[in-house]
């Protein structure tokens with residue numbers, strides 16, 4: 001169990017974005033003596049909410065705001081999971097091997113806490129990709145508008161909320177984490193230079209590939225791999241909150257233990273089997289062809305496990 005002090009610390013931390021702790025000044029402090037100088041508010045410019053563009057209608061706005069809240073929730077939870085368990089977390093070891101936790105904590109905090117000023121989600125189709133690119137659920141506007149993300153209508157009919165995590169037969173070994181708003185929007189946020197800083201990138205996208213990304217002491221790419229960060233955040237939430245102490249990792253061939261895919265044994269990730277009882281449900285998510293009608297626009301795109309194309 002958490003000590004009450006730790007719970008309090010996290011509660012304060014989680015709420016600090018809106019209510020920063022006020023430091024009492026004593027009568028004789030130098031700060032008090034200087035208080036007649038023009039005040040400098042170091043938090044000036046901090047915006048705690050993402051901007052949802054006026055092109056989003058009422059229901060799109062609700063879905064998107066709720067989805068973004070869930071992306072922030074799982075990122076914050078995963079960060080706190082690491083602050084408590086460190087590299088002893090079996091979920092952490094599965095995705096990042098022997099790598100240090102601090103870089104991962106930092107990338108998670110970029111989504112959990114960092115300034116959202118100027119980060120815009122829109123629902124119109126300014127680059128005409130929703131209309132012309134088969135199966136696109138959204139895209140980063142790239143050089144057309146580096147802080148803007150377009151969410152296409154397909155997202156609103158295919159994304160799930162966190163309440164469905166570990167339900168409906170979903171397991172990580174065979175499911176599509178990007179089916180959940182939380183993981184999908186974390187990935188989209190990392191495409192924004194203000195969030196991913198051009199460092200978080202697509203080093204491995206399929207589940208088997210990202211599990212084999214950390215190799216011994218060669219773990220650097222795992223720690224800044226977009227899908228590793230979002231899948232880890234979703235699975236930490238599944239393990240701690242959705243089904244406490246169990247999660248829904250799914251089975252790996254050759255071993256009954258859900259978490260045998262740690263550190264150097266991850267090379268066996270490629271042997272992950274499909275659980276036939278769940279495959280029907282999982283393939284019922286929009287399985288779309290990667291076919292595109294514009295090779296130029298597709299240049300910076302990649303197909304995820306969920307079959308939906310995402311673009312940088």
Ligand SMILES: *[C@@H]1O[C@H](CO)[C@@H](O)[C@H](O)[C@H]1NC(C)=O
Pocket residue numbers: 087088093097098099
């Ligand atoms: C966890 O970190 C410690 C250093 O704090 C290190 O000695 C240990 O090998 C790490 N364990 C794993 C499984 O990476």
Ligand SMILES: *[C@@H]1O[C@H](CO)[C@@H](O)[C@H](O)[C@H]1NC(C)=O
Pocket residue numbers: 057058059060152153156
């Ligand atoms: C908003 O747009 C979506 C398409 O993305 C549509 O399905 C929905 O009915 C619209 N909502 C309203 C209230 O018009």
Ligand SMILES: *[C@@H]1O[C@H](CO)[C@@H](O)[C@H](O)[C@H]1NC(C)=O
Pocket residue numbers: 213215218221
């Ligand atoms: C480290 O892993 C990456 C792939 O993740 C690979 O390209 C690179 O060659 C590896 N480096 C070493 C020194 O093994």
Ligand SMILES: *[C@@H]1O[C@H](CO)[C@@H](O)[C@H](O)[C@H]1NC(C)=O
Pocket residue numbers: 127129139140141142143144296297311312
């Ligand atoms: C940027 O705009 C151009 C011109 O409208 C378009 O061809 C291109 O596909 C757009 N880029 C992205 C990433 O949508």
